[in-house]
Amino acid sequence: MYNSNTGHEYGYARTPLQTKPVIFPNETWAKLYPLYNESYVENAFASFFATGSYTFKKRYTLGGSVRFDGSDMFGVAKKYRFLPLYSVSGLWRLSDEPWLEETEWLNNLAVRASYGIQGNIDKNTSSYVMGDYQNVTILPGNTEEMISVSTPPNSKLRWEKTKTFTAGLDFGVLNNAINMSIDFYTRKGSDLIATQMLALESGFASMLVNWASMRNTGVEISIGTRNIHTKNFMWMTNFNFAYNNNKVLREQIPENQTTPGREGYPVGAIFALKSAGIDDEGYPLFYNKQGEKVTATELLKLNAAGASTLTAAEQRDLYSYIGSSEPLFSGGFNNTFTYRNWELAVNFIFNLKMFVRCQPSYSLANFDRGMNTNRDILNRWTPDNTGAKFPRLINSTDRPAEYIQYAEFALYEMSDTWVKRCDYVRLQNLRLAYTLPSELTKKAHLDKVTVGVEGRNLLVFGSNYKNYLDPETMGNQFAQPIPKSVSLSLNVNF
Amino acid sequence: MMKKTIYKALCIAAMALTMGSCDEFLDIQPTGRVIITTAKEYREMLTQAYSIVPEDRGLATFRSDEFTMDATLSQEDISSFKDIWTWNDVSPDDATSTFGWRSYYQVIYEANHAIESREKITEGTEAEINQIVGESYMLRAYMHFLLVNLYGEPYTTLADPYSSKAVPLKLDTDPYRVLSRNTVGEVFDQIISDIDAAEELLNVEEWQTGLNYRFTTISVDALRSRVYLYMGRWADALAAAKRVLAKKADLADLNSELPNAYNSVESIIALEEVMTATYARAGKVNRDLFRTYNSNDLRRSKYYKQVTASNIQLLKGGSNSYACSFRTGEIYLNAAEAALESNAGDEARSYLLALMKSRYKDAYYTQREEAVNAMATDELREEIYAERRRELAFEGHRWFDLRRTTRPELTKTYGTETFTLNAGDSRYTVRIPSAAIAANPNLAD
Numbered sequence: 013m014y015n016s017n018t019g020h021e022y023g024y025a026r027t028p029l030q031t032k033p034v035i036f037p038n039e040t041w042a043k044l045y046p047l048y049n050e051s052y053v054e055n056a057f058a059s060f061f062a063t064g065s066y067t068f069k070k071r072y073t074l075g076g077s078v079r080f081d082g083s084d085m086f087g088v089a090k091k092y093r094f095l096p097l098y099s100v101s102g103l104w105r106l107s108d109e110p111w112l113e114e115t116e117w118l119n120n121l122a123v124r125a126s127y128g129i130q131g132n133i134d135k136n137t138s139s140y141v142m143g144d145y146q147n148v149t150i151l152p153g154n155t156e157e158m159i160s161v162s163t164p165p166n167s168k169l170r171w172e173k174t175k176t177f178t179a180g181l182d183f184g185v186l187n188n189a190i191n192m193s194i195d196f197y198t199r200k201g202s203d204l205i206a207t208q209m210l211a212l213e214s215g216f217a218s219m220l221v222n223w224a225s226m227r228n229t230g231v232e233i234s235i236g237t238r239n240i241h242t243k244n245f246m247w248m249t250n251f252n253f254a255y256n257n258n259k260v261l262r263e264q265i266p267e268n269q270t271t272p273g274r275e276g277y278p279v280g281a282i283f284a285l286k287s288a289g290i291d292d293e294g295y296p297l298f299y300n301k302q303g304e305k306v307t308a309t310e311l312l313k314l315n316a317a318g319a320s321t322l323t324a325a326e327q328r329d330l331y332s333y334i335g336s337s338e339p340l341f342s343g344g345f346n347n348t349f350t351y352r353n354w355e356l357a358v359n360f361i362f363n364l365k366m367f368v369r370c371q372p373s374y375s376l377a378n379f380d381r382g383m384n385t386n387r388d389i390l391n392r393w394t395p396d397n398t399g400a401k402f403p404r405l406i407n408s409t410d411r412p413a414e415y416i417q418y419a420e421f422a423l424y425e426m427s428d429t430w431v432k433r434c435d436y437v438r439l440q441n442l443r444l445a446y447t448l449p450s451e452l453t454k455k456a457h458l459d460k461v462t463v464g465v466e467g468r469n470l471l472v473f474g475s476n477y478k479n480y481l482d483p484e485t486m487g488n489q490f491a492q493p494i495p496k497s498v499s500l501s502l503n504v505n506f
Numbered sequence: 507m508m509k510k511t512i513y514k515a516l517c518i519a520a521m522a523l524t525m526g527s528c529d530e531f532l533d534i535q536p537t538g539r540v541i542i543t544t545a546k547e548y549r550e551m552l553t554q555a556y557s558i559v560p561e562d563r564g565l566a567t568f569r570s571d572e573f574t575m576d577a578t579l580s581q582e583d584i585s586s587f588k589d590i591w592t593w594n595d596v597s598p599d600d601a602t603s604t605f606g607w608r609s610y611y612q613v614i615y616e617a618n619h620a621i622e623s624r625e626k627i628t629e630g631t632e633a634e635i636n637q638i639v640g641e642s643y644m645l646r647a648y649m650h651f652l653l654v655n656l657y658g659e660p661y662t663t664l665a666d667p668y669s670s671k672a673v674p675l676k677l678d679t680d681p682y683r684v685l686s687r688n689t690v691g692e693v694f695d696q697i698i699s700d701i702d703a704a705e706e707l708l709n710v711e712e713w714q715t716g717l718n719y720r721f722t723t724i725s726v727d728a729l730r731s732r733v734y735l736y737m738g739r740w741a742d743a744l745a746a747a748k749r750v751l752a753k754k755a756d757l758a759d760l761n762s763e764l765p766n767a768y769n770s771v772e773s774i775i776a777l778e779e780v781m782t783a784t785y786a787r788a789g790k791v792n793r794d795l796f797r798t799y800n801s802n803d804l805r806r807s808k809y810y811k812q813v814t815a816s817n818i819q820l821l822k823g824g825s826n827s828y829a830c831s832f833r834t835g836e837i838y839l840n841a842a843e844a845a846l847e848s849n850a851g852d853e854a855r856s857y858l859l860a861l862m863k864s865r866y867k868d869a870y871y872t873q874r875e876e877a878v879n880a881m882a883t884d885e886l887r888e889e890i891y892a893e894r895r896r897e898l899a900f901e902g903h904r905w906f907d908l909r910r911t912t913r914p915e916l917t918k919t920y921g922t923e924t925f926t927l928n929a930g931d932s933r934y935t936v937r938i939p940s941a942a943i944a945a946n947p948n949l950a951d
């Protein structure tokens with residue numbers, strides 16, 4: 013239960029603790045500055061779950077669970093109130109089998125597998141027309157109750173279902189000098205729920221729909237090794253690696269969508285229009301599907317008001333697939349070296365094979381001289397700089413249709429000029445520590461004294477991230493630089 | 507193992523039992539949330555629909571010749587309205603106000619919902635339910651009418667109204683359907699058929715003051731007279747206007763009230779505020795307009811307050827006290843114009859003079875009466891247009907009237923800059939908002 017009250021007072025004076033009454037010129041103004049708001053929300057939840065597991069001869073484990081999560085859903089059929097979740101799992105510890113128990117070099121070997129189903133439905137969706145009560149004054153002196161309809165009813169919305177299968181292998185060998193675990197998973201989601209833009213003639217801007225089914229397949233590997241272990245020196249490595257392949261299996265593209273569907277592509281697919289440099293007057297050019305260089309007017313068949321007369325399907329067809337915004341590979345690489353009292357730890361993380369859609373360096377039609385901008389603006393087309401890389405700042409009189417298109421639609425933003433490859437490896441931390449010899453510390457009645465110096469985010473290697481401060485925040489001009497830090501530490505144990 | 511299975515079965519059985527009783531626990535009627543089912547709830551939904559009708563007839567005044575603008579106005583207002591005032595549709599300031607699109611269709615959605623649910627509305631008398639559905643047809647007709655007049659070519663200037671695309675007609679509540687633009691002719695046909703449907707259902711003749719934003723039986727013919735006038739169907743416009751005046755012919759006494767006040771005797775429907783507080787202060791009354799009011803014209807001092815030679819303030823707007831969508835004054839002028847175009851000159855004169863009598867001082871009126879009676883057709887038409895401009899100034903008529911009649915050249919000056927809207931300029935039609943085209947590319951065609 014939430015109950016919130018908000019009051020507004022004006023002309024507050026601290027000493028007499030008084031405020032001034034507000035005199036509004038008329039009701040229209042009074043409506044703009046409400047003095048008091050109250051809201052009340054009540055929620056209820058109920059959950060049931062059962063879980064069981066059984067282990068046989070310490071080697072075979074079987075488990076299962078069932079769970080129902082219920083919550084109050086208004087205007088939703090009762091059968092949808094409880095979300096089901098089922099799963100079964102199994103584990104077989106091979107290393108404890110009699111025929112492997114004798115194998116000295118094998119410390120641990122186990123295989124695991126699980127399968128689960130999960131369902132989900134949007135809590136705010138109803139197949140009825142619902143609304144919220146509010147007060148309104150249309151004509152002076154007459155305040156009435158009204159019901160405000162904020163979302164259209166959605167009788168077509170179905171359950172979102174996710175099926176997950178996982179399989180894994182753990183093993184440790186050579187006195188646990190090598191420890192490895194491999195996990196494979198495949199997760200299939202169907203009837204996934206997402207917000208889709210509606211044609212405004214529906215009366216609404218967007219609604220939730222079952223838009224797609226998709227599959228995530230991936231492998232996660234983690235290896236820990238003790239590479240060298242002598243009396244004074246030890247080198248340990250920890251490597252983890254993840255590969256995720258995401259594919260949209262089926263997508264229902266709304267008739268009004270002007271960007272391509274992702275069926276057969278990753279969910280983070282980036283599509284762009286192929287740019288073809290600039291023309292004699294400094295306007296951007298694009299390649300059409302026939303491979304010819306064309307202006308925006310020709311590409312989109314603009315009408316006098318700067319809007320494309322192509323159908324939505326024809327517009328979708330103009331785009332090419334560039335890549336995914338999610339990395340295909342990611343992971344970390346960690347090394348620790350110990351020599352006598354010295355310890356050195358080096359930790360790298362990496363993200364490979366992903367793409368980012370950046371904002372254009374400057375807006376062609378609405379360039380704001382008062383704003384900071386990067387140096388690309390110096391390389392724009394001007395009558396004296398016709399060999400420039402970037403297009404001119406355009407005015408509304410020369411090609412008015414293109415002007416409106418560039419000013420009000422996202423054409424330039426959709427150019428492949430602004431889709432950048434982004435791979436990087438970051439030295440996340442580097443730590444050097446020295447532990448004072450115990451003979452020395454003993455004298456001072458101390459147990460252990462360690463002095464260390466640690467640097468964070470010292471280095472990043474990556475594909476070109478010009479105009480941005482860091483590959484990780486590429487595409488966001490307003491991102492703060494990722495702080496580099498060096499810290500000194502002294503650790504004393506009594 | 508067996509034991510375990512039994513145990514599990516018991517667990518599930520227990521769960522099923524408890525879950526049943528849980529339904530009650532989960533049955534929360536959220537505060538302030540409701541499924542619209544009863545007549546009262548449908549009425550309250552319509553109240554919301556009425557409350558979000560865009561004030562675009564007021565915004566369109568900036569495109570007409572009623573206001574002037576200069577650098578003494580607030581910077582915020584200049585950013586919001588100057589580019590509308592100068593018909594700069596190509597490169598407007600980012601802060602420029604926009605004409606509505608989705609709001610119209612949201613009103614239409616709620617109207618469509620009431621129309622589609624007519625048989626399902628509970629807890630209401632038949633008359634109540636009919637009234638609600640009738641008002642919904644009126645709302646749908648009026649919204650399409652405003653849309654077609656903003657975004658479609660004027661009906662009267664088209665050789666074939668069925669060949670010029672305007673706006674989509676939305677006649678159902680299906681949110682997924684992606685529509686294409688209908689022609690001007692199709693939109694007007696639908697408006698007329700919706701008005702006819704409303705006529706069958708409406709049964710409230712007059713709402714009490716304060717609720718008189720709602721459509722009534724009289725409003726059917728009031729809207730018809732305007733729609734037919736905009737189509738140039740003069741005989742129909744005249745007939746509709748006559749039916750209104752047969753029921754309600756009152757004209758305001760300007761000494762005691764403004765004719766566009768929501769509680770004036772002239773008020774038929776007091777829905778749109780038209781000149782909102784923002785619009786009313788964002789421009790200055792055009793001096794050329796002000797000069798068309800003779801010093802014997804009562805409206806001169808009731809509609810305006812001349813502070814200095816160039817600073818003329820508007821008195822007939824700026825709050826919901828001046829909400830007015832239809833009033834008898836307009837009906838007289840519709841009748842006069844329609845009669846004139848139907849070659850009934852004397853009838854036209856009588857409607858025009860009836861209005862003039864209540865707007866001018868007596869002595870001057872007699873003088874005008876003689877002049878009007880001596881006018882030939884063309885001269886009389888000019889007189890009706892001029893009287894319409896004066897009478898309905900700042901009530902959201904001017905821009906639409908310019909469009910449907912002469913579409914003259916307009917010139918505006920801001921400092922040393924001059925802006926021109928050529929005679930018959932394509933900018934007499936507002937372009938569909940880019941946000942709407944981005945959400946539905948069919949609209950560009």
